[in-house]
Amino acid sequence: MAGIYIHVPFCKQKCTYCDFASYPKEIGKEEAYFACLYREMLGRKEELKEYTFNTVYFGGGTPSFVKPEHILGAMNQIKKCYNLTENAEITLEVNPGTLTEENLKIYKKAGINRFSIGLQSGWNEDLEKLNRIHTAKDFLLCTSMLKREGFENFSADILLGLENQTIEKVKKSIDLAVAGGVKHISMYALTPEVGTPIYTNYLNGELLSDDEVGEIYEEAYKYLESLGLYRYEVSNFASLGYESRHNLNYWRRGEYIGFGVSASSFIDERRFTNSFKIDEYMNLVILNKKPEISSDIIELEDAMFEFIMLGLRTKEGININKFEVLFKENFLTRYKDVLKKNEKVLDLNDGYLSIKDEYLYVQNHIIMDFMK
């Protein structure tokens, strides 16, 4: 089973921490952009005809910011070109301030059955500083709208590391999300990327330190679990059965195809990424060329490491049997020394190797030991 990712690079305005391909100034190009997306999908039809897809994910940018007909169009094109399973998980990222009932009806028609809501914080002062277009109240309006339309599988994003953030404030944000009825929370630490406005705040020392984030995270993690949202990956928490299948596929090193500007793919041991420039992307597609700008064949060593690096992010860990089938190597022999060195921090249970709960958030050094 494989996943499909569609990048929608349009936003009303850019958030201060955003370094994704999103173009507030390029509004008006949506029609042309989606035309290109359809064309790109068609272009890969032959190549991917053997594949069956069981997840679709619309990410951005703000997919809920463009006309819902575009989403419907994209879904129709996917169904036309690819084998999509009956019960596929189809996720749309939404901004709480952009959702309307009319739009929801069209999403439903498109087959969207999961929503990922960019809440980020339950505090309006934070949202303002981040240049978000919504308020805490918008979030509750958004979730009640979803529930009225019969949706129950939706998630909220929460950011850690914001200026003056405390565990109490984070708990309040979680409370808000839970009050809205989310079955899933993604809780990310803010990563100030060079070139984003928030990087200045970072340089000025206004954001929380790694230690402070780590402390808040541990508290928040316990709090989330106490609310029945259990951690199935470093940054992702869900009620049983509401884990994101699309994202789990990444961490199990499953294959996926990405469409649109900046989208990445992993097909047949090859990782490739589309152009980050919207005009270049569209030009290439119009010329019937692949819009890829980088492509790497993953060699065996690297593949094994990726499998471990991704797998150890999850609660379940690495499926050792699967490793041996994929790479034709005995896992326990190959990593004997690493396993010995890290025995205090690793769990080996029922054919799965995972990092103990208390070390999941400080895992880089463990993972690095698996690197040659």
Added chain:
Amino acid sequence: MSKNPSENIRNFCIIAHIDHGKSTLADRLMEQTGQVSSREMEEQLLDSMDLERERGITIKLTPVRMFYTAKDGKEYTFNLIDTPGHVDFTYEVSRSLAACEGAILIVDASQGVEAQTLANVYLALENNLEIMPVINKIDLQSARPTEVAKEIEDIIGLEAMNCPKISAKEGLNICDVLESVVTSFPPPQGDEEGPLKALIFDSYYDNFKGVICFVRIVDGEVKIGTKIKTFMSPKEFDVTEVGVFSPKLTPKASLKAGEVGYIAASIKSIEDIAVGDTITEVGNATPKPLPGYKKVLPVVFSGVYPLDGSRFNDLKDALLKLKLNDASLTFEADNSVALGFGFRCGFLGLLHMEVIQERLEREFDLDIVTTAPSVSYLVHKTDGSVMNVDNPTHLPPVTEIDYIEEPMINASIFSPPEYVGAIMELCQQKRGVYKDLVYLDKLRVEMKYVLPLNEIIYDFFDSLKSRTRGYASFDYEIAEYQKSDLVKLDMLLNGEICDALSIIVHKEKAYERGRAIAEKLKEVIPRQMFEIPIQAVIGGKIIARETVKAYRKDVLAKCYGGDVTRKKKLLEKQKEGKKKMRSIGSVEIPSEAFITILKTDNK
């Protein structure tokens, strides 16, 4: 080539305190004799090691041959042997002195006579060299050549009023120096017809020619085909090449009595040649070897380990090659729980240790870990036996020790009078015993102290310099052993002794040092997944404790489809840093930790 009868040869060296302009003068002499044109002149030609140029010091002696037509119309051959200035390299100096008849003594026109100046003068006198003072840097604003000349006469007792007063930097009065070399220094004595007798004063290994011996021919002649042997090795060799230094190796037909040059004889094994040994001819051997050199004993010891354990043999090769032209370096295989296989090396001093470490890293491309330097202690055991311990790990259990003796030094510290108080305080801290204080003149005092060597091998020199704004200089000689109250201080990381961090220290200073080292370790050990307790322990008793806190967050914030390649690169970068670490049990320590902990009381 008998155009140069030994009458016209002058073999000399230049001695000076560090930074008084020795290498600059050597360059100027070569330039003026046309040995190198000023166009192709690279600054400080003789300091060919990168390390020497960077630090502006001379470490290795380097010979060069020059031709000079004197005022008497005759052409003279000059063999100049450049020498190091630092106290640690006294041994190198004495080696070059034995190959010379004269020594140019450079004195800085503003700084005057310094500790090292004196030390080198005494060495030169011991070797029966003629000494010619030269006052350098007369171009400086602060130059006081007449006063300095008087200083030389008063302190050293050399006639100096009419000596050359020059500026090597500006090229002023260099011809005075060249002329004085002819008139002040005697030509070499020696019997050209007698059996071959040549002193090996240096050597190095060449991949094509084998060992190259730097020699001073005392008697006889050596040419290609001469069958030679040395006194210390039974092996015989056929000479394949002889030549002189110009300053690059330049082949010649033969070398005769009085000359300085090199010999190559397809000597493949480094062990077959010892610096200080005498070369003679097979079948026509000289009955008695030259006195050779006083064997120098290392006084500072430290463990040297390859960062990558699999490079043990490379390290061994490198040390062997270094030893070839640095006989003062000693080493033997050693094994540490924390660091694996390596060598316990003996050095002449701290600078010597640093230089060897840097040469290992630069010239042999090795990443090494070095442990805290130690001196050699005499441990008197309760069973009456005495053992030498230069590695704290080898110290027997307390119950088996009757008492320990440590090596002392006689230190001479020269300084302007205003720093006397600061120096006394420093010496006091270092367990020094005051002996004497002499006013050399209005501006300089000489203080004499007896100090334990183990107190000065850490940071004494740096502290002295910083307390006297760089004015004080320091010289020492090893004195006798003294009974002392010494204990072994161990460092525990995460509850386990790290043998590479153990030191032997005076009981009264143990608490302070233990605390300082623990604090320093806390600074240099990066935070890890676990909390790491650091404890300083003496005989089972914990005297200091610090904790390296565990980090709270060390994770890639998110990792989805598009992130994999980028995040993998981030991890690879993080891993690079980790590779510079040594794992000791479950704790990772950066390799420089072992040395930086020494710089604990540099206030």
